[in-house]
Amino acid sequence: MSETDVLRVSDLNVFYKNRKRKLFSKKNKKIQALFDVNLTMEEGEVLAIAGESGSGKSTLARAIVGINKDYTGRIWQKYDGPQMVFQDPYSSLNPAKKIGWLLAEPLRVDRERKWTREEIDKRVKEIMEEIELPIGMLDRYPAQLSGGQRQRVCIGMALMRSPKLLVADEPVSALDVTIQAQILELLENLHKKHGISIIFISHDLRVVYQISNHVLIMKDGRVVEQGLTRQVYKDPQQDYTKQLLKAAGIV
Numbered sequence: 001m002s003e004t005d006v007l008r009v010s011d012l013n014v015f016y017k018n019r020k021r022k023l024f025s026k027k028n029k030k031i032q033a034l035f036d037v038n039l040t041m042e043e044g045e046v047l048a049i050a051g052e053s054g055s056g057k058s059t060l061a062r063a064i065v066g067i068n069k070d071y072t073g074r075i076w077q078k079y080d081g082p083q084m085v086f087q088d089p090y091s092s093l094n095p096a097k098k099i100g101w102l103l104a105e106p107l108r109v110d111r112e113r114k115w116t117r118e119e120i121d122k123r124v125k126e127i128m129e130e131i132e133l134p135i136g137m138l139d140r141y142p143a144q145l146s147g148g149q150r151q152r153v154c155i156g157m158a159l160m161r162s163p164k165l166l167v168a169d170e171p172v173s174a175l176d177v178t179i180q181a182q183i184l185e186l187l188e189n190l191h192k193k194h195g196i197s198i199i200f201i202s203h204d205l206r207v208v209y210q211i212s213n214h215v216l217i218m219k220d221g222r223v224v225e226q227g228l229t230r231q232v233y234k235d236p237q238q239d240y241t242k243q244l245l246k247a248a249g250i251v
Helices: 057-065 099-108 117-130 135-139 147-159 177-194 205-211 229-234 239-247
Strands: 005-017 030-042 046-050 071-077 083-085 165-169 197-202 214-219 222-228
Touching (some): 005 057, 030 057, 030 222, 046 205, 057 071, 099 135, 147 165, 147 177, 205 229, 222 229
Parallel strands (some): 046 197, 046 214, 165 197
């Protein structure tokens, strides 16, 4: 435990309700999705959570940001209000609302501070500059933007209240390679400029190597290996990690 820690997860077990209830069953039996997960994240670092589909990556992320509340164990955070960026930017944006309205919404519903119209307008313009989109796009609808532009808007929405921790759940997997590189560069620039801590979730180990300081490898709801990204890639200790690296063409 260190004073520089921004997040600590201890003995975390997460559960889901089984929606496939049997005909004469009175209760929905819970399904365990995570098993005794432990991790520590230092302030200002980029921690990657990697593994195949169904390994528990997104379940862990949703528990950290407070979406998954049915768990045992402990999640300690130095700061309140971690924000999340999801995989599919289009489904994350209300198609009936313009970009300006979508970016302003986190401030309109802010319970900790009453924002004036002028303050909201100023912050929206600041964020548009941060995510490198022209001001003219504020009057457009999500369907009028490209996939990469929509993901930039989602990142902007997450940044509106200046969070100290950003959780990015497969934020580039729905984009083509060129746009992936641009979004990764944007996240790296935001990280360097603001010192924001980022949890980056991905099944792509090449992307993980590019962006993260530390990596946590998951399989079947369990952490199988974790450490400095370069060290884990250079000298993986677990067979599963070796298989993932080999499949990615890294070893």
